[in-house]
Amino acid sequence: xxxxxxxxxxxxxxxxxxxxxxxxxxxxxxxxxxxxxxxxxxxxxxxxxxxxxxxxxxxxxxxxxxxxxxxxxxxxxxxxxxxxxxxxxxxxxxxxxxxxxxxxxxxxxxxxxxxxxxxxxxxxxxxxxxxxxxxxxxxxxxxxxxxxxxxxx
Numbered sequence: 001x002x003x004x005x006x007x008x009x010x011x012x013x014x015x016x017x018x019x020x021x022x023x024x025x026x027x028x029x030x031x032x033x034x035x036x037x038x039x040x041x042x043x044x045x046x047x048x049x050x051x052x053x054x055x056x057x058x059x060x061x062x063x064x065x066x067x068x069x070x071x072x073x074x075x076x077x078x079x080x081x082x083x084x085x086x087x088x089x090x091x092x093x094x095x096x097x098x099x100x101x102x103x104x105x106x107x108x109x110x111x112x113x114x115x116x117x118x119x120x121x122x123x124x125x126x127x128x129x130x131x132x133x134x135x136x137x138x139x140x141x142x143x144x145x146x147x148x149x150x151x152x153x
Contacts, residue, residue, distance in 0.1 A: 036146060039072070040115060044148030049083045049134040055150065056129050057122065064130065065119040067148035068102075075107040078142035082108075084135040085145070087120065089127035099125065104145075105137070115148060122152075 033053065034046040044067065045053065055064075064087075074080040082105030089097050100120050104112040134145045 038067075038069075038115060038146065038148055042067075042148055044146040047132070047134040047145045047147050049136040049140050049143035049145050051132075051134045051145075053132045053147065054129050055132060055152070057127060057152065059128075061122045061152050063119060063153045064122055065117070065149065065151040065153075066132075067115045067117050068104075069115045069146060069148075070104055070106050070112070071144040071146065072106075072113070074142045074144040075113070078144070079139075080107060080142040080144070081105070081137035081139055082112075083137065083143045083145040084133075085147075086133040086135060088131050088133065089125055090129065090131070092126045092128075097125075097127075099130070117149075 035043055036046045038044045047053065068085045070080060070083055082103055084101060084103045086098060087100035089099055091097055100118060102116070102118070104116065106113040132147055134143070134147075136143045
């Protein structure tokens, strides 16, 4: 087996530069942004709760689609008590607004296992960025959460 040069993998350069396929730059507000392989073969961003990641929006952004979840090892081998996935905006008037919130607890709820998908309508939101947050339950040690497949249209 030979070691693969990831620079030859389509899209890896963008991942390495913390960019979405659309060229949108993302940046962490706390800690480093770590790219991880997901069970479906795609890549995502590790977001061990608590984490905040800023995604800049263009003036014409109409929709944000994304995946999110908790790695299987966190509930199979560990003791996660769940993670809240939240997306907020800082609107032009200075107000913070929650535009998405979902709690996952894969240890207790089988439907919370695997990659979850969601889409948010951005057409009525007056903001230049969204913040992707992961928040722990009562404890954080096994909250191995991630975001993936971020697409802005």
